[in-house]
Amino acid sequence: MQHIPAGEPQILIDLSTAIIGTDAGIFQCRLVEDATDTQPGRLPFGPFVPDQHRTMEIGLRQWVGEQVGVALGHVEQLYTFADRGRQNTTPGAPHVVSVGYLALTNQTGRQTRAWRDIYSFFPWEDWREGEPSMLADIIYPALDSWLAQHSERRESARLAFGRDGLAWGEEYVLERYELLYEAGLVAEAFADGRENAAPTPAVPGEPLQLDHRRILATAVGRLRAKLKYRPVIFDLMPLTFTLTQLQHTAETVLGVGLHKQNFRRLVEKSGFVEATGKMSKSRGRPAELFRFRHQERSERPLAGLRVSPGRLRPSDPSP
Amino acid sequence: MQHIPAGEPQILIDLSTAIIGTDAGIFQCRLVEDATDTQPGRLPFGPFVPDQHRTMEIGLRQWVGEQVGVALGHVEQLYTFADRGRQNTTPGAPHVVSVGYLALTNQTGRQTRAWRDIYSFFPWEDWREGEPSMLADIIYPALDSWLAQHSERRESARLAFGRDGLAWGEEYVLERYELLYEAGLVAEAFADGRENAAPTPAVPGEPLQLDHRRILATAVGRLRAKLKYRPVIFDLMPLTFTLTQLQHTAETVLGVGLHKQNFRRLVEKSGFVEATGKMSKSRGRPAELFRFRHQERSERPLAGLRVSPGRLRPSDPSP
DNA sequence: CCATTTATGCTCAAATTGAGTATAATATCA
């Protein structure tokens, strides 16, 4: 019953991992440091070799270990991308299918060529200081003129960007990036040879190699959505932390400001944290240090951290 | 920077689709009708052929069209499985990676060899008449004796099955099936040559070919989870329906009974449905017929149908 | 000591949820 195709070009599976962490209000992703100045950055990645890798996760851990050497906490498969024209398309080369993974870590380094601010790739996603002006100034005009020719994508654009009355859904990161790509407004669209794309991208935001910005967008979208129903945020925290630090991490990931007192009430009631009795020393009144209660992960697995931004507010500056 | 492996066995990607529908309280999945009496059933599937299929979804639509000819509504990628030993392992054969898809349809047929009751594959998942007795009678004893040797899996089992005080999470369908597989309690474990598996499976439930029961479990888990935050349930409904029919569909998918008045309140308030003015004719008082408001899909995309079972109750019998 | 900064406690109204009770409109059958 199997239809084995004869003489087809070989399929190669690439395992690419978006390693995400936060550091003092910066939303970071780990890139490989081999990029030259003229070439965009890239995620750690490498091929899935069934003979060496019993599972894909074993494979990705090998490439991550060799290329960036970061200790991974939570790891999860995101999506398998296989559409033609979004990877290397050298004639005769094997068809590349890329499987994207998300990995979380609490071991980030300060801003370097290695650890990069995620919002430099998606500047329109950071609403902590309110709606980014580039949306109204650059993105919406450019998108609208493309939509004029592609009315079938109108509804998707409305939903993704929360236009005319709809709310901005912070988890639609991939949907937004894909629309900009389709509309030829990001650098990758030109690199992939799409005809409607200009050599100089219309929309600000740093590109990445291959389809890595797409994978990163998938990772951010998944993480933002998951934060609300699973306690994944603690994988981004150090062993002990103040509730303000926890809130800043949540705000950094979600890209919105949150109501302080309500966030505190939510976290305390959730049972996911317990006080250590120690205090942090910073500028104002010292804050109590908390730790994550690992047992709770199983006792209330569905509760998660249902943070709700409510009406947007600017978040306090990080210490 | 690419590590191209030389002379490795070829990789073959299989696209398998779980097509799900409901019919009068039966939770159905479409199988291919070529199964003999001695062989387990299978999902429609076939290889991804990059030269013919611009995207994987195009590929799967081809195989579904050829093998079962069902019109698909919502289609979504589930997961890519690549671990060794869960597919055909003939020596020298290409390594098979399988990409699972979920498809919803409102065109089911009555119980035949083609349309099969999903709960016959996962009888422990149907709690509409209360907790299935097979859990306490068969599954828990068998699982516990395996856990005695594998204490590292204790926590996962507690979470997946909601043991000692934890709640049964209806979306952990895959996690439960995988534990039963690992413990050697389902037929596929023996078929895959796992040493701890007995030729006669310890736990009731029909097997499927290859890893298709795993893919179906993923599909059911994803669908149950998604029901709560996206209006996917309407892809399972006919053009017009009564609120009771809608509730029965939700109960069928979730495998639990719901509070009738509260379900009605939830649905009406959601704005996803509108009355048609027509009435259904059945046994008791006629019910108003509703239709899905497609525009609402974009106006309140996040609301979905947050059905909450509350305390378990037996669901009313379907008409 | 006073202004500033940060943390934490508390209140309050609105909205949502969980669980019922009550009533309405049909079919069925004695």
Added chain:
DNA sequence: TGATATTATACTCAATTTGAGCATAAATGG
């Protein structure tokens, strides 16, 4: 025909959750 079963729908009520804001506490730096 009229009682009875069956199904649908309306309405109530308390408990909980959410969104927003006010007030107070504990540090630091002049």
